Amino acid sequence: MSLEGVAEHCYNITQSYLDLANQTSIVDETKEAIKLTRDYLLKDIFKRWDPFSGQISFSYNGGKDCQVLLIVYLSCLWEFFKESIRISQFSLKFQKFPLEYLPTVYIDQAETFQTLEDFIELTKNRYFLSLYESPRNQTSMPQAFRNYLDLNENTEAIVIGIRHTDPYGEKLKCIERTDSNWPDFIRLQPLLHWKLANVWSLLLYSGEELCGLYEYGFTSIGGVNTTRPNPFLKKGPGEDNGEAITNHFSWEISNAYGKAQEDSSVPVTRVSDADLDIIQKTDDSAYYPGWFLIEDSKERAGRS
Ligand code: ATP
Structure with missing residues (x-):
C-alpha cells in the first residue's frame, strides 16, 4: 500500500x-x-x-x-x-x-x-x-x-x-x-456540521480499525486521569436513563465496506493491560460500546 x-x-x-x-x-x-x-x-x-x-x-x-x-x-x-x-x-x-x-x-x-x-x-x-x-x-x-x-x-x-x-x-x-x-x-474545519451519529455511521461502515477504547464505552478520549467510559452507557440496573440503549448502526456494521459476509463484529485495536487496569480500578461495571450513544449533548459525559 x-x-x-x-x-x-x-x-x-x-x-x-x-x-x-x-x-x-x-x-x-x-x-x-x-x-x-x-x-x-x-x-x-x-x-x-x-x-x-x-x-x-x-x-x-x-x-x-x-x-x-x-x-x-x-x-x-x-x-x-x-x-x-x-x-x-x-x-x-x-x-x-x-x-x-x-x-x-x-x-x-x-x-x-x-x-x-x-x-x-x-x-x-x-x-x-x-x-x-x-x-x-x-x-x-x-x-x-x-x-x-x-x-x-x-x-x-x-x-x-x-x-x-x-x-x-x-x-x-x-x-x-x-x-x-x-x-x-x-x-x-470542514467537519463542523457533523453530528455524533454521522461520525459513527461512516466510521463503522468504513470497516477501518477503530481505537479499542471506544469498544469499552468511551465516547470521547482525553487524558488518562480525566476520561472514563460514558456513564450513559453503563449496563445493568438503572441502565436505561429513561431511554433504551440500542445500537443504531447494526446495518453499517454488518454491511461494512469490504466485508466478505455479514459479520457483526467491529474491527478495533486491543486495549492495553495497563489501560484496562486504569479503567477497572475505579469502576468495574460493564459498558456498551461508545457507538451506542448518539446524543451529542452526552458525548463528553465521560470527560472531566
Ligand atoms: P474524540 O472526541 O472521540 O476524542 P477527537 O479527538 O477527534 O475525537 P476532539 O477531542 O473533539 O475530537 O478534538 C477535535 C479535533 O482537534 C481533533 O479531531 C483534532 O483534529 C484536533 N486535536 C485535538 N487534540 C489534538 C492534539 N493533541 N493533537 C493534534 N490535534 C488535536
Whole structure:
C-alpha cells in the first residue's frame, strides 16, 4: 500500500457510502454531511491551498472525529488528484501521486492512554502520515503549534476535526484564522456540521480499525486521569436513563465496506493491560460500546 493506495481506498469507501439507497435517516443525513465536507475541500480549500505542496497539515490525535475526517480528506485528495490529471494526455496509470506521506501534527499534551498512543502509531502507518509528535507535556498547545510551524515553514493551514457540538465549537466557521493568542495559521474545519451519529455511521461502515477504547464505552478520549467510559452507557440496573440503549448502526456494521459476509463484529485495536487496569480500578461495571450513544449533548459525559 501507499498514500495513493489508501487515498483511493478511502475514496471507494465514501463513494460506496454515498451510493447507499433506502437505508436509515442517519445514513441519509450522513450523506449530506459528507457532500458538504467534500464541497468545502474540493471547491474551496484545495483551490486556495495546494494539498500536495505542504501548505496544508492535518491535526491528528487518533480520536474518532479526526479519523472520520481523515477518511473523507484522503478520499477528496484522491478525487483532486484524478481531476488534476483529467486533462492530461497520459492515462492515470502513468501519473504519479504527488505525495508519499500526509503532513500531520500531533500534540502529545496530556497523559495519553497507551491504547491511544498505540492506535496513533498503527494509523500513522495505515494512512501514511508524516507525523510530527510534540514532546510530551512540555508546553502549551499554542506553543506546541508554534514549534511545529517553525519546523514546517510551508504550512499555512491546518485541518482540524472539531464539530459545532464540541466545547467552543458552536460559533466556528469552516475557514478562519487563529485567535491572536495563537500562532498565525488558517484553521480548516470542514467537519463542523457533523453530528455524533454521522461520525459513527461512516466510521463503522468504513470497516477501518477503530481505537479499542471506544469498544469499552468511551465516547470521547482525553487524558488518562480525566476520561472514563460514558456513564450513559453503563449496563445493568438503572441502565436505561429513561431511554433504551440500542445500537443504531447494526446495518453499517454488518454491511461494512469490504466485508466478505455479514459479520457483526467491529474491527478495533486491543486495549492495553495497563489501560484496562486504569479503567477497572475505579469502576468495574460493564459498558456498551461508545457507538451506542448518539446524543451529542452526552458525548463528553465521560470527560472531566
Ligand atoms: P474524540 O472526541 O472521540 O476524542 P477527537 O479527538 O477527534 O475525537 P476532539 O477531542 O473533539 O475530537 O478534538 C477535535 C479535533 O482537534 C481533533 O479531531 C483534532 O483534529 C484536533 N486535536 C485535538 N487534540 C489534538 C492534539 N493533541 N493533537 C493534534 N490535534 C488535536
